[in-house]
Amino acid sequence: MSDALVFVLAGAFATATPLFLAALGELICERSGVFNLSVEGMMSIGAVVAFITVTHTGSHALGMAAGMLAATALSTVFALLTLRLLANQVVSGLAVGLLGLGISAMVGMPYEGAVTTPIQRLHVPILADVPIVGPILFSQDAVVYMSVVLGASAAWFLRRTRAGLTLRVVGENPRSAHSLGLRPTRVRFLAVLFGGAMAGLAGAYASTVLTPLWSQGMIAGRGWIAVALVVFATWRPTRLMVGAYFFGAVSLLDLAVQAIGLGIPSQLMACVPYVSTIAILAIVSSDIARIRLNAPMSLGESYSPAA
Amino acid sequence: MRSKLILAAAALHLAAAPALSDPLKVGLLIPNAIAEVGWDHEIDRGGKALVQTFGDKIQLNSVTGVLEGPDATRVMNKMAADGSRMVILGGFGQMNDGLRLARKDPKLSLLHLGGYMNEPNFATLAIRHYEGSYLCGMAAGFATKSKQLGIVAAFPLPEVLNILNAWVLGAQSVNPELKPVKVVWLNSWFDPTKEKSAAESLVTQGSDVVYSLFPGTASTVSTAEQLGVYVTVTMSDASKFAPKKHLCAAQADFAPGFVRKVQQVLDGKFQGDDTFLGVKDASMAVAGLNKDLGEDHKKAILARQEEIRTGGFQPFQGPIMANDGSQAVAAGAALSDKEIKGMNFLVKGVDAKIPARK
Numbered sequence: 225m226s227d228a229l230v231f232v233l234a235g236a237f238a239t240a241t242p243l244f245l246a247a248l249g250e251l252i253c254e255r256s257g258v259f260n261l262s263v264e265g266m267m268s269i270g271a272v273v274a275f276i277t278v279t280h281t282g283s284h285a286l287g288m289a290a291g292m293l294a295a296t297a298l299s300t301v302f303a304l305l306t307l308r309l310l311a312n313q314v315v316s317g318l319a320v321g322l323l324g325l326g327i328s329a330m331v332g333m334p335y336e337g338a339v340t341t342p343i344q345r346l347h348v349p350i351l352a353d354v355p356i357v358g359p360i361l362f363s364q365d366a367v368v369y370m371s372v373v374l375g376a377s378a379a380w381f382l383r384r385t386r387a388g389l390t391l392r393v394v395g396e397n398p399r400s401a402h403s404l405g406l407r408p409t410r411v412r413f414l415a416v417l418f419g420g421a422m423a424g425l426a427g428a429y430a431s432t433v434l435t436p437l438w439s440q441g442m443i444a445g446r447g448w449i450a451v452a453l454v455v456f457a458t459w460r461p462t463r464l465m466v467g468a469y470f471f472g473a474v475s476l477l478d479l480a481v482q483a484i485g486l487g488i489p490s491q492l493m494a495c496v497p498y499v500s501t502i503a504i505l506a507i508v509s510s511d512i513a514r515i516r517l518n519a520p521m522s523l524g525e526s527y528s529p530a531a
Numbered sequence: 532m533r534s535k536l537i538l539a540a541a542a543l544h545l546a547a548a549p550a551l552s553d554p555l556k557v558g559l560l561i562p563n564a565i566a567e568v569g570w571d572h573e574i575d576r577g578g579k580a581l582v583q584t585f586g587d588k589i590q591l592n593s594v595t596g597v598l599e600g601p602d603a604t605r606v607m608n609k610m611a612a613d614g615s616r617m618v619i620l621g622g623f624g625q626m627n628d629g630l631r632l633a634r635k636d637p638k639l640s641l642l643h644l645g646g647y648m649n650e651p652n653f654a655t656l657a658i659r660h661y662e663g664s665y666l667c668g669m670a671a672g673f674a675t676k677s678k679q680l681g682i683v684a685a686f687p688l689p690e691v692l693n694i695l696n697a698w699v700l701g702a703q704s705v706n707p708e709l710k711p712v713k714v715v716w717l718n719s720w721f722d723p724t725k726e727k728s729a730a731e732s733l734v735t736q737g738s739d740v741v742y743s744l745f746p747g748t749a750s751t752v753s754t755a756e757q758l759g760v761y762v763t764v765t766m767s768d769a770s771k772f773a774p775k776k777h778l779c780a781a782q783a784d785f786a787p788g789f790v791r792k793v794q795q796v797l798d799g800k801f802q803g804d805d806t807f808l809g810v811k812d813a814s815m816a817v818a819g820l821n822k823d824l825g826e827d828h829k830k831a832i833l834a835r836q837e838e839i840r841t842g843g844f845q846p847f848q849g850p851i852m853a854n855d856g857s858q859a860v861a862a863g864a865a866l867s868d869k870e871i872k873g874m875n876f877l878v879k880g881v882d883a884k885i886p887a888r889k
Contacts, residue, residue, distance in 0.1 A: 227735045435750050437749060440563070
């Protein structure tokens with residue numbers, strides 16, 4: 225039984241990491257007032273480019289860099305559409321997302337079903353050998369630890385830094401931000417690019433570390449879960465981290481319960497993450513004040529300083 | 532008068548001649564992208580075998596990535612409109628649209644893989660995966676040290692159940708001390724991350740041989756290699772993804788079925804029947820047996836395969852007990868093809884339940 229517990233809790237970190245990274249990028253993006261629905265497509269592009277890079281160079285660091293770059297390039301298209309041409313954000317996000325899925329399928333065709341080697345897990349001396357806690361906390365791969373640091377940095381950035389304040393002001397009211405002498409379009413542009421880079425990293429992690437293989441459609445809806453997680457976390461990075469790990473743990477619980485042989489129907493278990501998401505969303509949104517306190521006021525609205 | 536008749540006959544002949552020498556247009560719908568192993572790869576291989584067998588007598592037109600729904604409907608209707616006289620449907624979910632097309636266009640011959648509905652011009656083809664699965668189960672029974680086996684399976688459908696049961700029966704036939712076999716249902720045809728986690732959870736619970744039953748990807752197989760446990764697999768030899776730990780594959784081959792049905796169309800004798808091909812028809816065979824298996828073990832597996840080929844053995848021969856304590860097959864009886872295709876029980880020694888169905 226404790227084996228299963230360790231499997232679920234230790235595995236949750238790796239399972240949650242791509243969700244968390246992509247959602248963190250989307251969170252920053254939405255905090256600036258831009259609603260980017262192309263996460264799934266950006267993750268796919270990141271995944272395929274990272275996979276190809278790792279296959280040819282053998283370097284995971286290079287693979288992740290390439291994946292981030294590729295997804296950032298795709299997010300530039302989205303940024304130009306919505307921030308320069310002031311196109312509708314929802315429609316542009318869907319279109320760019322589909323474009324990303326299409327490109328990734330095309331680029332990945334020769335690599336369909338291929339596998340590569342994963343990175344080694346880190347083994348923190350002494351601590352990793354502590355029973356139960358060791359394998360859960362001190363024997364993960366480097367990206368998992370990095371994602372925790374990134375999450376904490378994002379929380380600090382939003383709350384404590386001047387740049388973070390600027391980002392929030394732009395998200396609340398770009399017009400006021402502009403009259404204060406800030407540059408909303410530039411801030412939003414950078415936020416969208418950051419969202420792209422994070423989605424790319426998330427995709428790269430999925431295709432080269434979590435399941436080191438490429439297959440068309442392998443992101444399997446995780447980009448959409450990431451978008452939902454941002455609302456779930458009411459635009460707060462720390463809550464986002466909790467939400468992502470909760471989601472990871474519950475999705476593994478389904479498999480562990482079956483492997484132990486408890487007589488719980490697997491379909492029921494497979495529903496749990498989604499049902500609990502809906503339940504928590506319902507609880508969170510029952511308190512309108514809580515949502516209003518955190519939701520960026522100008523989310524989804526185009527803004528042009530000239531207008 | 533007579534010369535007119537000859538002229539008319541000649542004209543008729545001239546008109547008919549090009550039609551006779553025109554290649555038969557065959558459409559092939561492949562549901563997903565083609566990988567190096569698996570369902571879509573095998574369908575593609577079957578298509579290539581058609582071209583090799585019939586040469587310029589046929590003109591094959593394959594379209595990949597048409598799973599089901601509007602896209603598949605559009606593609607199959609377009610193929611029919613473009614003069615295809617035969618269309619092979621590779622996706623289970625293409626059944627209803629295919630049937631509609633068959634009823635609308637009686638001159639078209641359709642072949643559907645894995646379905647259960649027939650019309651005079653709508654045939655079905657299935658492979659006896661359970662035969663190869665029984666043989667791979669034997670390999671698993673030989674190879675396990677912990678006596679604990681684990682199965683990663685897609686959905687609890689009848690076809691999956693008969694493959695799963697055959698594997699367990701095969702393992703039990705050579706290893707009577709097995710612990711109850713554990714099963715993880717993915718409830719998905721395609722989710723590499725879930726496949727990997729499922730394999731890991733089975734290994735955490737002590738399994739040292741895992742079975743990747745209808746995998747969407749090579750994820751379970753490569754996970755087994757990383758964790759150092761043996762793996763058996765359906766559809767294709769996946770040794771490439773687990774050079775050390777690939778224990779056995781139930782290799783499917785669609786070519787004999789495809790060739791048989793296309794020949795029927797060429798002869799004008801297409802039948803909307805159900806074709807169920809196995810070891811006897813060269814549509815199923817074990818492949819990629821691990822070198823860690825002893826020579827006598829390999830011999831036993833191949834001898835059993837030979838018995839299946841000659842008709843001397845069938846995996847579902849009674850007595851077989853179900854894991855709810857009831858008797859599934861009486862002593863001396865054997866399941867018919869229809870019963871095998873509609874299987875809805877798990878054999879004794881499987882530590883799982885079939886999720887309740889309405």
